[in-house]
Amino acid sequence: MxxxxxxxxxxxxxxxxxxxxxxVFSELSFALQAVVVKGNRVLFSLEPLETKTVSVNSVVIAADKSAQVKIIQIRGARAIGQVVKGTAKVNTAFRVLTGEAKxxxxxxxxxxxxxxxxxxxxxxxxxxxxxxxxxxxxxxxxxxxxxxxxxxxxxxxxxxxxxxxxxxxxxxxxxxxxxxxxxxxxxxxxxxxxxxxxxxxxxxxxxxxxxxxxxxxxxxxxxxxxxxxxxxxxxxxxxxxxxxxxxxxxxxxxxxxxxxxxxxxxxxxxx
Missing domain, CATH: 2.40.160.20 (Porin)
Structure with missing residues (x-):
């Protein structure tokens, strides 16, 4: 023993x-913000650095792990996603969980x-x-x-x-x-x-x-x-x-x- x-x-x-x-400190890495939630669609605002790494088909996860959202469209500093798991809420921070093929x-x-x-x-x-x-x-x-x-x-x-x-x-x-x-x-x-x-x-x-x-x-x-x-x-x-x-x-x-x-x-x- x-x-x-x-x-x-x-x-x-x-x-x-x-x-x-x-x-707790790692929450600072959550660089996507849910600004609008309508049904299973979510509109995100992106931090400048995040616009270079987020891509279509990326999956993002909420800071409290209440939702996962698949990015389906990116427009400049905005991204549109579709909820694939859980319930998304406005003003929730998200981060990239995975790049589809990565x-x-x-x-x-x-x-x-x-x-x-x-x-x-x-x-x-x-x-x-x-x-x-x-x-x-x-x-x-x-x-x-x-x-x-x-x-x-x-x-x-x-x-x-x-x-x-x-x-x-x-x-x-x-x-x-x-x-x-x-x-x-x-x-x-x-x-x-x-x-x-x-x-x-x-x-x-x-x-x-x-x-x-x-x-x-x-x-x-x-x-x-x-x-x-x-x-x-x-x-x-x-x-x-x-x-x-x-x-x-x-x-x-x-x-x-x-x-x-x-x-x-x-x-x-x-x-």
């Missing part, structure tokens, strides 16, 4: 607070990056730091309009060095190589007609030790690890419907005699 320290729990609550704050339910790609590693050992009292690298393939599935499930499988290294407090002149090392599988739930804070998106998410990860060496710990005790993950990132879309994902992960390892922290930064390509 995984147990987390009070410090780790506080970090989770801090992340949830930031998540909520950014969700999004698919399932997408694949790859990620590669580096990690910042910290390991603290109780006996002997030692703090170790280092870097590693990772490479993985991923699969995205849009489960809900604002929710993407991402699965990631690949290879990661964990390397760190440091000296025990009692013998500061003697450097100890840890070098671990893992086969990994992670699952994320990613909530879209902002979506754009181009297909780009900014998200916050959480997940769990499983790390299987394929090889490793150390002169301070028994690597046989680290055969498998389960981690809780806090994450954020962006998918920057290209004109041909592809995307460049950017992802930042913070791994929360179970507490014990060995305390481990890891931050992963990844870049990739989505087909």
């Amino acid at each position: 995984i147990e987390f320290s009070l410090k780790s729990v506080k970090k989770i609550y801090l992340f949830l607070f930031v998540f909520t704050a950014l969700t 999004k698919t339910m399932a997408e694949t790609g790859f990620l590669a990056g580096v990690s910042s590693n910290t390991m603290t050992i109780k006996t002997p009292n030692t703090k170790m730091q280092g870097t590693g690298f990772n490479i993985a393939g991923f699969f995205d599935y849009r489960f809900l309009p604002d929710l993407v499930l991402r699965g990631v499988a690949g290879y990661e290294t964990f390397k760190a060095t440091g000296a025990p407090t009692a013998t500061p002149t003697i450097t100890r090392t840890v070098s671990l190589n893992y086969l990994t599988a992670h699952a994320y739930a990613q909530y879209d804070i902002s979506q754009y007609a181009s297909g780009s998106r900014y998200w916050l998410g959480m997940g769990v990860g499983f790390l299987y030790l394929s090889s490793g060496s150390s002169d301070i710990i028994e690597t046989s005790s680290l055969t498998t690890n389960q981690v809780f993950i806090l994450a954020t990132g962006m998918d920057i879309a290209t004109d041909d419907g592809k995307a460049f994902p950017i992802q930042l992960d913070y791994f929360l390892y179970p507490d014990g005699d060995i305390k481990t922290q890891q931050i992963n930064f990844r870049l990739g390509y989505k087909f």
